[in-house]
Amino acid sequence: MITLALAGKPNCGKSTFFRAATMAHAEIANYPFTTIDANFGVAYVRTECPCRGLGLRCGNCADGIRYVPVNLIDVAGLVPDAHKGKGLGNQFLDHLRQADAIIHIVDASGSTDSEGNPVEAGSHDPREDIAFLTFEMTMWVYGILDKHWAKLQRQAQSRTYSLHRGISEVFTGLGITPEDVQDAERKASIDLSRVDQDGMVRFCAEIVAISKPMLPVGNRVDMAPPALVENLRSTGLTFATAAGELALRNAVSAGLISYHPGDPAFSIIKEEALSPAQRSGLQKIASVMNANGGTGVQQAVDRAVYTLLDMIVVYPVEDEHKFSDSQGRVLPDAFLMKRGSTPRDLAFQVHTDIGKGFLYAVDARTKMRVKDTHELKNGDIIRIVSAAK
Numbered sequence: 001m002i003t004l005a006l007a008g009k010p011n012c013g014k015s016t017f018f019r020a021a022t023m024a025h026a027e028i029a030n031y032p033f034t035t036i037d038a039n040f041g042v043a044y045v046r047t048e049c050p051c052r053g054l055g056l057r058c059g060n061c062a063d064g065i066r067y068v069p070v071n072l073i074d075v076a077g078l079v080p081d082a083h084k085g086k087g088l089g090n091q092f093l094d095h096l097r098q099a100d101a102i103i104h105i106v107d108a109s110g111s112t113d114s115e116g117n118p119v120e121a122g123s124h125d126p127r128e129d130i131a132f133l134t135f136e137m138t139m140w141v142y143g144i145l146d147k148h149w150a151k152l153q154r155q156a157q158s159r160t161y162s163l164h165r166g167i168s169e170v171f172t173g174l175g176i177t178p179e180d181v182q183d184a185e186r187k188a189s190i191d192l193s194r195v196d197q198d199g200m201v202r203f204c205a206e207i208v209a210i211s212k213p214m215l216p217v218g219n220r221v222d223m224a225p226p227a228l229v230e231n232l233r234s235t236g237l238t239f240a241t242a243a244g245e246l247a248l249r250n251a252v253s254a255g256l257i258s259y260h261p262g263d264p265a266f267s268i269i270k271e272e273a274l275s276p277a278q279r280s281g282l283q284k285i286a287s288v289m290n291a292n293g294g295t296g297v298q299q300a301v302d303r304a305v306y307t308l309l310d311m312i313v314v315y316p317v318e319d320e321h322k323f324s325d326s327q328g329r330v331l332p333d334a335f336l337m338k339r340g341s342t343p344r345d346l347a348f349q350v351h352t353d354i355g356k357g358f359l360y361a362v363d364a365r366t367k368m369r370v371k372d373t374h375e376l377k378n379g380d381i382i383r384i385v386s387a388a389k
């Protein structure tokens with residue numbers, strides 16, 4: 001399963017975002033280091049379920065909207081110089097190791113300083129925070145490489161030794177291949193066999209960009225001064241109100257509103273059941289959603305998976321006529337896969353044995369066999385035929 005991590009300095013709303021996205025418990029309070037351990041939960045990527053288009057009801061979607069699970073980690077706050085171990089730093093950088101992509105929460109309202117302490121709204125420039133996480137991660141990677149550098153150089157004396165492979169092995173935990181190392185070397189315009197410190201830092205920045213794509217999210221947009229929002233808009237930031245999303249999910253649980261995470265708006269079910277405070281709270285959220293196309297929480301998770309990680313949703317079935325598994329459950333599974341994946345890749349994702357015994361695949365919509373090299377498309381429904389059962 002894909003893993004996303006929420007990172008950023010303390011107090012920008014990571015735990016609120018985590019709770020909203022997972023509806024699981026996490027400490028929420030207005031001071032640094034409330035979250036001592038990383039919190040692990042399950043969030044969901046939104047997609048349109050194919051069942052409606054087929055004239056079926058699958059029972060796995062809500063009004064035709066399907067939510068596909070991904071792991072979400074709430075990483076405790078990072079402060080400047082975390083890579084030197086400041087403020088529980090390295091421990092948290094270590095948690096980021098497990099993530100396929102990072103949702104970088106910044107406080108778009110500018111009401112927390114660079115260390116995460118509360119300050120007056122608009123007095124801190126959130127753009128500084130966007131650069132800071134990349135820098136900390138780059139220096140963290142640099143620290144790891146530096147520790148191994150002398151040994152790598154010694155080994156590189158041997159003609160049979162590949163420095164690219166050696167470096168990729170140092171970063172095994174980051175999923176870096178020798179090709180990635182070559183790629184980063186080229187992008188940093190350096191030669192790894194004779195590189196100075198500056199070049200090495202540039203190289204590490206490329207390693208970070210390759211292994212940990214990052215989506216900056218400007219949270220607390222509901223309390224952000226309008227001028228600040230305008231400045232930030234040009235950076236392509238995804239704006240969010242995590243607190244707003246959390247309130248909406250609670251209102252859904254209480255039966256007050258109808259809302260599917262990711263909707264651009266909600267509707268009130270029973271106007272007369274709302275207290276004046278609830279009504280005005282919802283009105284405020286509605287106007288923020290109106291300005292931003294939603295609360296931004298679901299949009300951030302979706303962008304991280306679909307845009308940053310370039311994934312699609314594919315539905316494996318066992319019966320291509322009923323679009324079901326062998327027990328008649330319609331569209332029982334939805335798998336996230338890297339764009340460019342083939343039916344064989346899907347077979348392996350279903351089960352290693354199914355993959356090993358892969359014979360051929362059928363497109364359930366057309367009932368036609370598809371080529372082994374066929375590139376799966378978002379929304380494909382595929383029957384795998386395998387020697388393994």
Ligand SMILES: Nc1nc2c(ncn2[C@@H]2O[C@H](COP(=O)(O)OP(=O)(O)O)[C@@H](O)[C@H]2O)c(=O)[nH]1
Binds near residue numbers: 011027223
């Ligand atoms: N106004 C507003 N406050 C928020 C929002 N998200 C979080 N907060 C508040 O910001 C403070 C810090 O939130 P928390 O989630 O604990 O931040 P963390 O340290 O990054 O995990 C809390 O008081 C939250 O209620 C938001 O979207 N809007």
Ligand SMILES: [Mg+2]
Binds near residue numbers: 015027035
């Ligand atoms: Mg927290």
